[in-house]
Amino acid sequence: MAGRERVLRMSVELPLWRALAGYRVLTMLYALGLCVTTYDQFTRPWIAIGYDAVLAVWTLATLPRVRGAASCTKGFLAADLTIALAGVLLTAFADSHQRIAGGPTLPTIWTGGAVLAFAVKGGWRWAAVASTVVAAANLVERGQLARDTLHSLILVWVASIGIGYVVEVARVSERTLARALEIQAATRERERLARDIHDSVLQVLAMVKRRGTALGGEAAELGRLAGEQEVALRTLVAGGLLPV
Structure with missing residues (x-):
């Protein structure tokens, strides 16, 4: 608009x-x-x-x-x-x-x-x-x-x-120009939201990893899986496969 x-x-x-x-x-x-x-x-x-x-x-x-x-x-x-x-x-x-x-x-x-x-x-x-x-x-x-x-x-x-x-x-x-500007603004907003979501997810995965490692047992296995997902997600973001 x-x-x-x-x-x-x-x-x-x-x-x-x-x-x-x-x-x-x-x-x-x-x-x-x-x-x-x-x-x-x-x-x-x-x-x-x-x-x-x-x-x-x-x-x-x-x-x-x-x-x-x-x-x-x-x-x-x-x-x-x-x-x-x-x-x-x-x-x-x-x-x-x-x-x-x-x-x-x-x-x-x-x-x-x-x-x-x-x-x-x-x-x-x-x-x-x-x-x-x-x-x-x-x-x-x-x-x-x-x-x-x-x-x-x-x-x-x-x-x-x-x-x-x-x-x-x-x-x-x-x-045509107005439509292009609207699309550009919508794309930027989606990218901003994606960055916020990625940051939040990474923080949650890192916290689960730390808590699981500290608790041990089955929680440690859950923490290990969370750590793997954190590494995979960071790799995707760093590689440009997801908006940054």
Whole structure:
């Protein structure tokens, strides 16, 4: 159990969750900054401002949710992806067709964080599903498959699946290491108990030998047999046939 706890404390997932939390905050700030600097270019700026306000509140309020796998529930992932998809689809209502064709969506690269959360939580299969859904939403919002859009979607798809695969491999390795540490600890405990038992048995045999020799008669024969067993047991221990 102690070995498993050590493995959990040094889990490779912890840095990934911290990086994900930082990514979400930084990309949220980027989306806000982009919205503010291009405010006058939106056809319906109030949609952009309203969505980015919701995005900021959601990102900050849900930071505790991306601290680890236990707090990052399926319900949170679904809601998080919904926020991202809503921003992608609302872009068509907030901006002109000309800007949509070559410009970013309302959540911009924050959407990648929602997909990466699926990857870190559930592995590459979850990441593949989430990135595919995001890709479909982007295609609906754009209305066409432009080269830049395709490149961005492929990048998110490959990166999220790659990270998800690495997470799965790391989890298997951690479980294997934890099991090995448990076996090692159990083996050491068995060896310690064996040494204690051997020492106790040797002491008893030595005492029987001394008492039998002192009493004489049949007790002396019993003492002689105990002495032979003591010598045999010490030979086994010294020869490495028993744990020492």
